[in-house]
Amino acid sequence: MRRWLALLVAATTSLVLIALLVPMALLIRAVAENGAMNRATTAAESVALTVGTADLxxxxxxxxxxxxVFLPDGRTLGVPAARSEAVRLAATGRSVTAEVGDGREVLAAVQSPQGTVVIRVFVGEDELLRGVPAAWAALLVLGLALVVLGIVLADRLALAVTRPVDGLARVSHRLAGGDLEARAEPGGPPEVRSVALALNHLAGRIGDLLAAERESVADLSHRLRTPLTGLRLDVESLRDPEEAARVGARVDALERAVSAVITDARQRSAERGSCDATAVVGERVRFWSVLADDQGRAVTVTLPEEELSVAVGAEALSACVDALLGNVFAHTAEGVSFSVRLAPHPSGAVLVVSDKGDGFDPALLERGNSAGGSTGLGLDIARRTAESSGGHLTVSSSGGAIVEVVLTRP
Incomplete structure (x- = not known):
């Protein structure tokens, strides 16, 4: 904006100066020429006063x-000069001014008893333009100085506008990054101050809405504890110890998930957590392996031997793995094998979950889309987990569904 405003002022100032200085330059030249011609005419008149006398x-x-001086008898006085057509015309009794190659000649016709005397005064080009180049140079310098001054003033004015606008942009980027405490400093023109106040009001409103949403989710999650408690009592009443242990483990997992939802909903800090992806992925794969054995699914697990730290909390990464493996069990037939691979990545770590099913449409990445009657939030949970760490999620179908989640290191 500063550059465009400076160019606009430079163009406008240049047009105004051209409109003023060009006529002024022509006027200066005309005044210089008229002064030189007047001096030549005065000199011719002073000589004309002595025509017919011995003082000529x-x-x-x-x-x-x-x-x-061209005398009627053909003789000349003064500087030798040829009798041009203008001199012959002046000899008829007419005073004229004529252009010559390198200047002008002023011809004055004076009547004497012997005939017409023609007085010729030559005015050179240098005399006609005496002082004109210096005046033109002064006008040029003045014009350039005015243009530079206009650009400097325009830049200062633009800076007074762009600095608050840049501040608004920085605040908006901070808000987009999750820093809801960011506020703009009102300044600049009234319109920019109004935008800053509106942005601050919007940021406050966003914070209020998010807080209300967190509380609503937390309250809703909290309500689930009552049926969970009843479900746990029913589990304890089961007579088969193995069945009770298996269902009880599921209830424990569900309770942990509900607790994680409550904790996440009440979390107000924008800081990201971290965890050992190797341990978390391994634990969740072991959990799902029990169901895989029941359904006759072959599971291939590839985990690194060392710890692999990623910029995602353990609860969030567990939810991501559960969502991806849950999709495998929900959208493939029993007996379909799948694999889980966790490996180092230039950004941090990459988690790949693939199966030998029919694959799926990448459009399922859109939140709420599902081809199997589910909520359609599984892939969206995984995507948001990857993006929260600064990574990304990609899907493909090659002999089955392949989901690749790239997580960054803390």
Missing amino acids: PLAVERVARPVT
Whole structure:
């Protein structure tokens, strides 16, 4: 904006200066030419006063410029010069001014008893333009100085506008990054101050809405504890110890998930957690392996031997793995094998979950889309988990569904 405003002022100032200085330059030249011609005419008149007297030769010598007197008998006094057509015209009794190759000649016709005397005063080009180049240079310098001054003033004015706008942009980026405490400093023109106040109001409103949403989710999650408690009592009443242990483990997992939802909903800090992806993925794969054995699914697990730290909390990564493996069990037939691979990545770590099913449409990445009657939030949970760490999620179908989650290191 500063550059465009400076260019606009430079163009406008240049047009105004051209409209003013060009006529002024022409006027200066005309004034210089008129002054030179007036001086030549005065010199010719001073010589003309002595025509017919003995003082004519002396008067010609006293004139400090080239003067030639053409006498009626053909003789000349002063600086030698040819009888041009203009001189012959002046000999008829007419005083004229004529252009010559390198200047002008002023011809004055004076009547004498012997005939018409023609007085010729030559004005050179340098005299006609005396002082004009210096005046033009001064006008040019003045014009350039005014243009530079206009650009400087325009830049200062633009800076007073762009600095608050840049501040608004920085605050908006901070808000987009999750820093809901960011506020703009009102400044600049009234319109920019109004935008800053509106942005601050919007940021406050966003914070209020998010807080209300967190509380609503937390309250809703909290309500689930009552049926969970009843479900746990029913589990304890089961007679088969193995069945009770298996269902009880599921209830424990569900309770942990509900607790994680409550904790996440009440979390107000924008800081990201971290965990050992190797341990978390391994634990969740072991959990799902029990169901895989029941359904006759072959499971291939590839985990690194060392710890692999990622910028995602353990609860969030567990939810991501559960969502991806849950999709495998929900959208493939029993007996379909799948694999889980966790490996180092230039950004941090990459988690790949693939199966030998029919694959799926990448459009299922859109939140709420599902082809199997589910909520359609599984892939969205995984995507948001990847993006929260600064990574990304990609899906493909090659002999089955392949989901690749890239997580960054803390």
